[in-house]
Amino acid sequence: MFENMNESQAKEKIFEMVKEYYNIYQKEEKAFSPGDSIRYAGRVYDENELINGVDSVLEFWLTAGRYTAELENALKEYLDVKYASLTNSGSSANLLAFMALTSHLIEEKRRVFPGDEIITVAAAFPTTVTPIIQFGAVPVFVDIKIPYYNIDVERLEEALSEKTKAVFIAHTLGNPFDLKTVKEFCDRHNLWLIEDNCDALGAEYTIDGVTKKTGTIGDIGTSSFYPAHHMTMGEGGAVYTNNPVLHRAVLSYRDWGRDCHCLGGHDNMCGHRYDGQYGELPKGYDHKYVYSHFGYNLKVTDIQAAIACAQIKKLPGFVKGRQENFAYLKEVLSDTTDKLYLPEVDENASASWFGFPVTVKEGVNRDKIVQALEGKKIQTRMLFSGNLVKHPCFDEMRASGKGYRVIGELTDTDRTLFDTFWVGVYPGMTKAMLDYMAKVMKEAID
Ligand SMILES: Cc1ncc(COP(=O)(O)O)c(C=O)c1O
Numbered sequence: 506m507f508e509n510m511n512e513s514q515a516k517e518k519i520f521e522m523v524k525e526y527y528n529i530y531q532k533e534e535k536a537f538s539p540g541d542s543i544r545y546a547g548r549v550y551d552e553n554e555l556i557n558g559v560d561s562v563l564e565f566w567l568t569a570g571r572y573t574a575e576l577e578n579a580l581k582e583y584l585d586v587k588y589a590s591l592t593n594s595g596s597s598a599n600l601l602a603f604m605a606l607t608s609h610l611i612e613e614k615r616r617v618f619p620g621d622e623i624i625t626v627a628a629a630f631p632t633t634v635t636p637i638i639q640f641g642a643v644p645v646f647v648d649i650k651i652p653y654y655n656i657d658v659e660r661l662e663e664a665l666s667e668k669t670k671a672v673f674i675a676h677t678l679g680n681p682f683d684l685k686t687v688k689e690f691c692d693r694h695n696l697w698l699i700e701d702n703c704d705a706l707g708a709e710y711t712i713d714g715v716t717k718k719t720g721t722i723g724d725i726g727t728s729s730f731y732p733a734h735h736m737t738m739g740e741g742g743a744v745y746t747n748n749p750v751l752h753r754a755v756l757s758y759r760d761w762g763r764d765c766h767c768l769g770g771h772d773n774m775c776g777h778r779y780d781g782q783y784g785e786l787p788k789g790y791d792h793k794y795v796y797s798h799f800g801y802n803l804k805v806t807d808i809q810a811a812i813a814c815a816q817i818k819k820l821p822g823f824v825k826g827r828q829e830n831f832a833y834l835k836e837v838l839s840d841t842t843d844k845l846y847l848p849e850v851d852e853n854a855s856a857s858w859f860g861f862p863v864t865v866k867e868g869v870n871r872d873k874i875v876q877a878l879e880g881k882k883i884q885t886r887m888l889f890s891g892n893l894v895k896h897p898c899f900d901e902m903r904a905s906g907k908g909y910r911v912i913g914e915l916t917d918t919d920r921t922l923f924d925t926f927w928v929g930v931y932p933g934m935t936k937a938m939l940d941y942m943a944k945v946m947k948e949a950i951d
Contacts, residue, residue, distance in 0.1 A: 506518070516560070516563060519559060519563070520556045520559070520560070523552060523555050523556050523559050524552040524555075524556065526555070527551065527552035527555050528552065531555075532551070533933075536937070537935055537937045537938050537941070539881070539941050540881070540882065541882065542882040542883075542884070543882065543883040543884065543929070543934070543938045543941070543942060544884050544929060544931075544933075545733070545860060545884040545885065545886050545927070545928060545929035545931070546732070546733035546734075546859075546860070546929050546931045547732065547733070547931060547933050548732040548737050549819070549823065549931070549932050549933045550737075550812075550815070550816070553815040553818075554812045554815040554816060556815075557572070557811040557812055557814055557815045558808055558811055558812045560811060561807050561808045561810075561811035561812075562808060564807075566770070566807050567806055567807060567808070568769045568770065568804065568806060568807065569591070569768070569769045569804050569805055569806070569807060569810070570769065570770065570807040570810075571807070572807045572808075572810040572811040572814050573591055573769075573805060573807055573810040574768070575810070575814050576591060576810045576813050576814050576817065577589045577590065577591055577743075579814065579817045580728075580743055580745065580817065581745070583718070583817065583820065584718045584720060584721050584726075584745055585717070585718065585721065586721050586726075586745045586746065586747055587746070587747045587749070587752070588745060588746050588747070588748075588749070588752035588755075589743050589744070589745040590743060590744050590745070590752070590755050590756060590759060591741065591742070591743050591804070591805045591810060592741070592742045592743060592744060592759060592803045592804070592805065593740055593741060593742070593803050593804065593805055593809075594729065594731070594740050594741060594742045594803075595632070595701075595703040595727060595728060595729020595730070595731060595734070595741075595742040596632035596635070596729075596742070597742055597759075597801075597803040598703070598727035598728060598729065598742035598743055598744045599632050599633055599635075599636055599673075599699075599701055599703075599727050600632070600635075600636045600758075600801070600803070601727075601744050601755045601758050601759055601801075601803060602636075602673075602699045602701075602725045602726070602727050602744050602755070603617075603623075603636035603637060603640065603673065603699065604636065604640070604754070604758045604798075605725060605744075605746075605751045605754035605755050605758065606670065606671060606697050606699075606751075607640060608750075608754035608757070608758075608798060609797070609798075610750050610753060610754050611750065611754070615670070615695065615697070616670075617640070617642055617670045617671060617697075618642075619640060619641030619642060620641065620642065620643065620668065621642050621643065621668050621669070621670040622642065622643045622644075622645045622666055622668040622669045622670065622910070623637045623642050623643065623644055623645065623669075623670065623671045623672070623673050624645045624647060624661065624664045624665075624669060624671070624672045624673070624674075624696075625637065625644050625645065625646060625647070625672070625673050625674055626646060626647055626648075626649050626655075626656050626674055626675075626918065627646040627890070627892045627893045627894045627911075627915055627918050628649045628654065628677070628888055628889070628890070628891060628892060628893075628915075628917075628918045628921050629674075629675060629889060629890060629893055630675060630701075630703070630704075630889045630890070631889070631890055631893060631896075631898070633673060633674070633675050633701045634673075634893055637673065638908065638909075642670075643668070643908060643909055643910060644909050644910075645664050645666075645669070645909070645910045645911075645912060646893075646894060646909065646910070646911045646912065646915060646918075647660045647661065647664050647912045648660060648912070648913065648914065648915045648916055648917050648918050649677070649917050649918050649921075650917055651846055651864050651917045651920060651921070651925070652846040652847060652848050652849045652862070652864060653677075653680060653682075653848070653849055653850075653851065654677040654678060654680060654848070654862055654888060654921075654925075655674070655676070655677050655680060655681075655682035655683065655851075656674050656682050656683070656687070657917070658682075658683045658686040658687060658690070660912050660913065661686070661687070661690045662690070663912050663913065664910075664912045665694060669694065669696060670696060670697060671691075671696050671697035671698065671699060672687055672690070672691055672696055672697070672698050672699070672723075673698075673699040673701065674687070674699075674700070674701060675700075675701035675702075675703065675704060675705075676700065676701070676702060676704060676705035676708055676719050676720075677704065677862075677888075678704050678848075678858065678859045678860045678861075678862055678888075678927060679704045679705040679707075679708055679735075679827070679856050679857045679858040679859040679860070680705070680708075680848065680850055680851075680854070680856045680858070681705065681708050681709075681710045681719050681850075681851055681853075681854035681855075681856060682851070683851050683853075684700075684710045684712065684719070684722050684723075684851075684853070684854075685710075685712050685853055687723075688712065688722060688723065691723070697723075697724045697725075698722075698723030698724050698725075699723060699724065699725050699726070699727070700719060700720045700721075700722065700723040700725070700726040700727070701726075701727050702719050702720030702726045702727055702728055703727055703728055703729035703734065703742070704729075704734070704859035705719050705720065705856070705857050705859070706720070706728050706734065706735040706736065706820070706824070706857060707735055707820060707821070707823070707824030707827075707857035708854065708855060708856050708857035709854065709855040709857075710722060710851075710853055710854050710855075711853045711854075712853065719854075719857075720745060721745065721747070724746060724748055724751060725744060725745070725746040725748065725751050725755075726744070726745050726746070727742060727743070727744055727745075728742055728743045728745075729741070729742045730742055730743070730809075730813055730816075733859075733931075734859065735820065735823050735824060735827070735857060735859070736813060736816035736817055736819070736820050736823060737812070737813065737816060738805070738809040738810060738812045738813035738816065739809055739812065740809070741805055741809050741810075741813065744759075753766070754798070757797055757798045757800055758798050758800045758801060758803075759800065759801065759802075759803045759804060760800065760802065760804060761796070761800045761801070761802055762796045762797065762798040762799050762800025762801075763793070763794075763795065763796055763797070763800065764783060764792060764795040764796065764797040765778075765792045765793050765795065767793065769804070772793065775792070777792065778791060778792045778793065779791060779792070781795070783795045783797070822932070823932045824857045826931075826932030827857060827858045827859075827930050827931060827932060828855075828856070828857065828858065830858075830930035830931070830932070830934050830939060831856070831858040831861055831930045833936060833939055834861050834928075834930060834939050834942070834943060835847055835848070835861075837939065837940060837943040838863075838943050838946070838947075841946070841947060841950060843866070844865065844866055844869045844950045845863050845864065845865055845866060845869070845950070846863070846864040846865075846866060847863065848861065848862050848863075858930050859930075860886060860927040860928060860929055860930060861927055861928050861929070861930050862888060862925060862926075862927040863925065863926060863927065863928070863946075864920065864921070864924045864925045865924045865925075865950075869950055871923060871924050871925065871926060873949050874926070874946055874949040874950065875926050876949075877945055877946070877948065877949035878928065878942070878945055878946065878949070881941075881945050883928065883941075883942050883945060884928070884929065885926045885927065885928055886926065886927050886928075887921075887925070887926060887927075888921040888925045888926075888927065891918070891919075891921045891922040891925070892915060892918045892919055892921070892922055894909065894911065894915070895919075895922070928942055928946075
């Protein structure tokens with residue numbers, strides 16, 4: 506087949522075949538009819554993702570390489586930040602963002618030590634909170650507000666103590682939290698702000714006339730590229746920041762704790778590989794094997810990055826699609842507001858919806874609606890943990906009352922356990938699907 510072809514011509518031939526394969530076997534053109542399944546999320550792609558993936562496999566670099574660099578640069582540009590580092594998941598991104606605050610590179614006054622407190626919410630995805638607990642810091646849980654599903658900022662001052670070092674919260678389901686108030690609170694008390702932006706890539710927030718992407722207003726932000734999210738590389742994520750010290754710490758923690766920050770597969774990029782003095786090591790000990798943190802290996806493969814390089818080109822369209830689907834669903838459900846709380850957005854924000862959260866009002870049965878939807882093959886989801894403190898992972902901490910604090914009552918947080926669910930708005934959905942979803946929901950209310 507490749508006779509008389511050079512390598513690049515052979516590759517082109519393979520790519521043509523991949524394109525044909527996609528068009529024949531994977532392209533979805535079937536119109537929706539009631540009874541077909543409606544997923545809450547899913548990957549949306551075309552032949553370009555497949556071609557990039559195949560290209561990377563043929564190149565066989567495997568570990569972080571040129572596609573990784575391309576994706577990190579594209580992310581920096583999209584988010585308008587100085588530094589972006591890919592990771593193997595959004596959970597890893599959260600772990601790195603948090604661990605960066607514990608680095609010896611941070612001045613002691615601001616560094617997070619075991620026993621320090623981190624303000625967060627319990628109506629959370631678990632891995633926003635997990636790094637705090639695993640490190641031995643103390644999560645301080647503040648209630649959320651329905652129908653925003655984000656932190657109740659009026660409780661922030663009450664949550665503050667002498668041990669508070671940071672606020673670490675997510676933009677729930679792509680709906681930005683009140684960044685203006687939270688940022689002012691952090692600035693006033695010299696606290697770090699980690700934005701878990703895993704559900705919210707593409708959301709924006711305006712403070713004093715300046716609009717920025719969420720995830721870039723605090724000190725450090727995170728993304729997830731799991732297939733359900735706004736763009737995907739299978740498993741994957743990113744950490745981003747404008748702070749060079751946090752960036753340096755992220756790279757070290759991500760790459761085994763090493764001090765050297767040569768790119769993978771490259772040696773002696775700084776030109777000082779053999780002339781430094783570190784710890785009690787002999788002078789000139791190979792910098793590549795000097796460890797300045799107790800790190801992990803949370804890197805990506807170039808094959809993952811290659812797929813996401815095609816995805817990020819579609820990201821603005823994906824975000825728009827999610828926003829349009831959300832607006833349409835809210836419109837068709839607008840006659841249900843005597844029975845349902847429909848989601849609301851902060852006045853300074855533009856959301857990049859991950860899903861459409863609904864909370865039932867007094868006298869309406871959430872479970873009946875969920876069962877009706879699931880019975881018609883329409884996927885529903887809970888608001889992640891609802892209240893993380895009530896989960897089995899908290900059993901021992903709850904019993905001892907140690908290792909965490911709760912500020913007042915978690916009234917709206919607890920309410921999500923009984924009254925809240927969400928459905929999808931991902932760009933693979935059509936108006937026919939949204940209409941059907943709304944119809945099934947309405948029939949289950951009456
Ligand atoms: C808010 C939030 N943070 C973190 C994560 C973790 O991302 P990953 O699944 O890539 O580990 C998720 C996952 O959906 C999430 O919703």
